[in-house]
Amino acid sequence: MATKSLKKRESELANVNRQLEILSNGIFQNGELPKFKDKIAQTNQFPLRPNTLEILQINLGYMCNQVCDHCHVDAGPDRKEIMTRDTMLQCLEVIKATNAHTLDLTGGAPEMNPDFRWFVHEASKAGIKDFIVRSNLTIIRANKKYHDLPEFFKKHNVHVVSSMPHWTRGKTDKQRGDGVFDKSIKALQELNAIGYGMPDSPLKLDLVYNPSGAFLPGDQVSMEKDFKKALMEDFGIHFHNLFAITNLPISRFLDYLIASENYEDYMYALVDAYNPDAVKNVMCTNTISVSWDGWLYDCDFNQMLDLKVESKVKHISEYNEELLQNRNIIISQHCYGCTAGAGSSCQGSVA
Amino acid sequence: MQKTYYDPSDLKKFGKISEWSEDLGEKFFEYYNKVFEEGALSAREKALIALAVSHVVKCPYCIDAYTKDGLQRGITKEEMMEAVHAGAAIESGATLVHAVQMMNKVNKLDL
Numbered sequence: 001m002a003t004k005s006l007k008k009r010e011s012e013l014a015n016v017n018r019q020l021e022i023l024s025n026g027i028f029q030n031g032e033l034p035k036f037k038d039k040i041a042q043t044n045q046f047p048l049r050p051n052t053l054e055i056l057q058i059n060l061g062y063m064c065n066q067v068c069d070h071c072h073v074d075a076g077p078d079r080k081e082i083m084t085r086d087t088m089l090q091c092l093e094v095i096k097a098t099n100a101h102t103l104d105l106t107g108g109a110p111e112m113n114p115d116f117r118w119f120v121h122e123a124s125k126a127g128i129k130d131f132i133v134r135s136n137l138t139i140i141r142a143n144k145k146y147h148d149l150p151e152f153f154k155k156h157n158v159h160v161v162s163s164m165p166h167w168t169r170g171k172t173d174k175q176r177g178d179g180v181f182d183k184s185i186k187a188l189q190e191l192n193a194i195g196y197g198m199p200d201s202p203l204k205l206d207l208v209y210n211p212s213g214a215f216l217p218g219d220q221v222s223m224e225k226d227f228k229k230a231l232m233e234d235f236g237i238h239f240h241n242l243f244a245i246t247n248l249p250i251s252r253f254l255d256y257l258i259a260s261e262n263y264e265d266y267m268y269a270l271v272d273a274y275n276p277d278a279v280k281n282v283m284c285t286n287t288i289s290v291s292w293d294g295w296l297y298d299c300d301f302n303q304m305l306d307l308k309v310e311s312k313v314k315h316i317s318e319y320n321e322e323l324l325q326n327r328n329i330i331i332s333q334h335c336y337g338c339t340a341g342a343g344s345s346c347q348g349s350v351a
Numbered sequence: 352m353q354k355t356y357y358d359p360s361d362l363k364k365f366g367k368i369s370e371w372s373e374d375l376g377e378k379f380f381e382y383y384n385k386v387f388e389e390g391a392l393s394a395r396e397k398a399l400i401a402l403a404v405s406h407v408v409k410c411p412y413c414i415d416a417y418t419k420d421g422l423q424r425g426i427t428k429e430e431m432m433e434a435v436h437a438g439a440a441i442e443s444g445a446t447l448v449h450a451v452q453m454m455n456k457v458n459k460l461d462l
Contacts (some may be wrong), residue, residue: 168427211423222394226425226431268363 003067005076006252013255021252023333033271036335043276047328049118053321054286055102057300057346058091059083060110060119061292065142067132068163068176070210070253072304075108082112083292085210088119090294090316095126098321100117100288102130104346106300110137124156132159134208137187138180150191159204160196161346162188165212167230170226175212188237197239206241208348214262216340217244217271220349239240243348248301248337270336278343281350284329290316298329300346305334345350362412395424402431403438 006014013019027033040046047149050148061082064075083091095103103123110116110133124131133153140149153160164184172181191197197205207227209215226241231237247253249266257263284298288309294316297303311327313320343350369376387397398420405413421431 166425166427171427209425211420215419217420218425219394223425226395272363 005074008078051285055106056100058290060113062108064108072251074251087294103128104132106134136164137184140187141183164207218242246337246344273340278339282338283345296314399434404433407438
């Protein structure tokens with residue numbers, strides 16, 4: 001279990017160019033495995049182009065109370081990148097005008113941004129249809145000042161999407177840190193108590209499952225059944241849907257894959273499981289990702305690799321949806337993570 | 352020619368067995384895939400049976416494949432180990448039940 005971010009550790013992999021080199025060299029350079037570009041070209045899906053914009057995903061900062069082993073953001077308490085109110089004001093202008101029906105706030109732990117509540121309050125006035133906050137759950141129990149977050153979410157009709165790697169303590173704590181499981185269970189019970197996740201409740205509570213190691217997620221429907229059964233039997237917890245998300249080979253997960261000598265096997269597994277049907281619905285085709293400092297990306301993963309959109313418009317201050325929609329999506333071998341099996345996105349399976 | 356009998360990378364080539372006998376290979380894989388679909392038993396239950404049998408038949412490829420498969424399904428290590436014990440118990444029981452044959456023989460031959 002890591003305690004510091006790659007950046008703080010001054011790891012070689014804190015350098016995104018090094019990550020991109022690794023993803024293009026070795027087995028992808030010697031032709032042992034096909035590059036993503038060539039793979040999607042086989043089904044005439046290159047260049048990858050956006051479809052209708054549905055989701056505006058805003059990263060409020062990389063600070064987090066946890067240091068999860070698989071984190072693609074390299075988030076942690078030592079990350080100081082936080083969205084300012086000025087950038088939030090620019091985002092609000094875009095939120096008011098966008099055609100996207102979903103606003104998706106992520107981080108780090110987005111709740112740790114000091115202007116989080118102000119921003120949620122302002123953004124909810126824009127009346128967007130689905131307003132998501134990606135909460136790691138433990139933040140609700142991390143400090144007294146966060147204890148009332150469930151009530152705050154309810155007040156603004158926020159759709160809560162929370163990470164939960166397994167229904168057992170051992171597997172959860174191994175990935176996310178000691179004590180995370182118990183705190184997460186307590187947070188889920190509190191959310192349930194005010195109506196979140198209850199059957200037929202309009203207060204939406206979904207869980208995100210990431211595998212806790214160098215393997216792909218199983219079938220989302222079966223996993224959801226198992227999660228529901230176990231969380232109900234053991235803790236009386238309800239939730240709506242489970243999103244099974246594949247870990248992408250970047251940042252801390254890439255660091256783990258290399259250190260554990262699983263990198264090549266993992267890439268083989270992703271390429272073997274490649275599903276051309278998933279390419280049609282990968283999230284970069286319906287999402288724009290905004291970084292804490294206002295730069296625009298095809299997805300949160302490209303944001304972490306600092307691959308800014310290939311468009312004249314690159315920053316929220318110059319946002320123009322029409323121009324942005326007319327772009328080619330930037331791809332590399334990490335994209336295999338979104339097209340394996342049933343596909344993977346922030347909304348779970350896509351195929 | 353490789354110097355060891357087992358090579359982990361051979362697992363990826365399993366499908367190639369159809370190349371030398373297409374009809375039988377295809378029939379086998381069709382049957383194999385059908386077996387592991389949801390049925391009267393869940394796919395999860397079948398995955399645990401497969402893991403236990405993999406150990407009993409001591410197939411390193413199968414152990415590799417069904418351990419990974421178990422992880423993907425969210426099966427815990429405690430469940431995996433209990434499944435292997437179930438297989439091991441039957442295997443050792445099968446040895447020990449033959450002791451009755453030994454006892455019968457001794458009882459017949461001994462004064």
